[in-house]
Amino acid sequence: MIDIQNYIDGTLRAPVNGEYFDNIEPATGKAYARIPDSNEKDVEHAVAAAERAFPIWSGMSTAERSAILMRVSEGINAKLDELAHAESKDNGKPIKLAKSVDIPRARDNFAFFATAILHDENAMHDMGQNGFNYTLRKPLGVVGCISPWNLPLYLFSWKIAPALAAGNCVVAKPSEVTPMTAFLLSSICMEAGMPPGVLNIVHGYGQSAGQAIVSHPTTKAISFTGGTSTGKIIAGIAAQQFKKTSLELGGKNANIVFGDADFDEALKTSVRSSFANQGQICLCGSRLLIHRSIYTKFRDAFVERVKALRVAPPHLETSQVGAVVSEAHRNKIEAYIELAKEEGGTVLCGGKRVVPDAPFNNGYYLEPTVIEGLSPHCRTNQEEIFGPVVTLMPFDDDDEAVAIANSTPYGLSSSIWTHNLNRAHRVAEKLDVGIVWVNCWLVRDLRTPFGGTKASGMGREGGFYALEFFSEPKNVCIHLPRIE
């Protein structure tokens, strides 16, 4: 058993209360590490260390900060294999995915923000003869970053990298379900020469360690990715203290395939957008809307491909669908499959557990599941399932597709598949979401705004949007008196 430690003031430490809880490997259902059960005392130490470090870190030149963050990026790259194995073990995702997406992306997040600050500009508003304004952008001070379990190091770094790059000191908490790669990052930061207290990582449960970060009067902003109900709690606490919040919450995204789409490409990508990471990505297209003219052909081809997906222990290079993240989460997904049946849905494939050979026979494996015949307004089509479950719905025209797509409380992303350029632009404009992909899915440019509308959250991450969130503009007005 590995004992995970908090990273506070540049050192690895046990939690103040000495308490730990088990870290379960989803592939086997067995505990393999212990997680600090930190509370407000650990958070207090972390905030105090961050406060002490702030003048040092914010006082560095951007070039100095950039160099340290680049070394963190290089450190992640040097340990790519080790981190990918750790991520796969902790989360249940196929090792191939961790190696090709999660860890490279964590590396790139640090490099992206480390270099972004070298190219940043501030605004100047000219008043002509009367003078001018210039706008300073100052770091906020100590900020909190709270991340989820589905893309652990990827989303952790997506928050802490811009926060640090902008000159803030950070108290961060990874998900208690997948803390391992954040723990490994602690040593990488030490080796990179990050001054003590600049980044502090406190492990533990959301209601204790997480909420202590949100409630602490010294944390000036909270960047959170997780469930919508947790987002509501965080927004409520933060609002009382006028804290900035960036909330990236759930999704129930529509993947819309029109009759004129490139059939093969739409098919191939739709399998991926439905089931990548066991369907546990907020951007997954969990509702597949198919034009009636191609519905039967597309459905049959889709189901055939889904049946061919290999559900297997994640350490195998051939695994395409690994284990879902926890027993509780598997139970939640299974309850939604039962609900779908009660609501009149037909399960076209999947819906059952997969039991690999020992020692993986107690892992949390589910078949990729395809369901049709449900109303767009039923609970299965309105609530986030966040697992390997996709529903299929036919539509007759563009307006109906948009109406179904927009009918949920969520508004994160959508994909449109069509060769008709006018339709693509028209539909993209009408979709009430933060991100639209045309003839693709999850193609990412780190400069673009990332986030959703409605119950999918508030604010945008990415590029200068994130750097703006983690800084405070201060306008300086210079009046030029007339020379007589």
Ligand code: TXE
């Ligand atoms: O998330 P939580 P859970 C959705 C998905 C999933 C559901 C619940 O539908 O089934 O949310 O997942 C911390 N104060 N998404 O329960 O609890 C927690 O410790 C401060 C979508 O795992 O929101 C963890 O670090 N922090 C999502 C983080 O919040 C608190 C990704 C997220 O956990 C806290 C994950 C509190 N009171 C789940 N309570 C996405 N948008 O990608 C919990 N936390």
